[in-house]
Amino acid sequence: MFCASVAYPVQEGGRFDFEYFSTHHIPMFVRFLGNNCVRYEVHKYLASPGAPAPTYLGAAYMWLQSGEAFGAALAQHGDAIYGDIPRFTDIEPVRQWSEVVEAGDN
């Protein structure tokens, strides 16, 4: 299993509409991914007592079965996905692609 993630760093003067990101942008992105995307989550980073201030505002994680199918979906729907970004942010995100190498449920 793979995981594509996008994380938006805390940025002085940066604009970020978390509501739009979590309820419109990411669900639209996930629809374009079809069955290749088995699960998604949107995380809102919180300050915790005694810990350093959060590095990121929020992030989305999409669990995917195939990197090739993910690339094909981006090629096909990239205009709609990337064109939607200015509607909620002007912050440059950190985009990552990972393999889930270890996992367990309790």
Next chain:
Amino acid sequence: MFCASVAYPVQEGGRFDFEYFSTHHIPMFVRFLGNNCVRYEVHKYLASPGAPAPTYLGAAYMWLQSGEAFGAALAQHGDAIYGDIPRFTDIEPVRQWSEVVEAGDN
């Protein structure tokens, strides 16, 4: 649902034993968390064609029901958890605490 994560950035000259991190350190951490931890995953970040180099080497995500119980487990087992870190890395990680605000299965 909350998610505690720890991510190790790519660092010139940094030492990181991914095998130890994924098969010893994180599973030990998760055992200390008990039933409060409903799931965990270890991600290995990969280069992808045409994308910028990964920012992080690897990360672990732990999904938790209670922040209070997480804090109590850290207070009780912190010595064992933090004392284990030099066995696999000398890189300072980014630790984050988030709330899962949106999620879906396909």
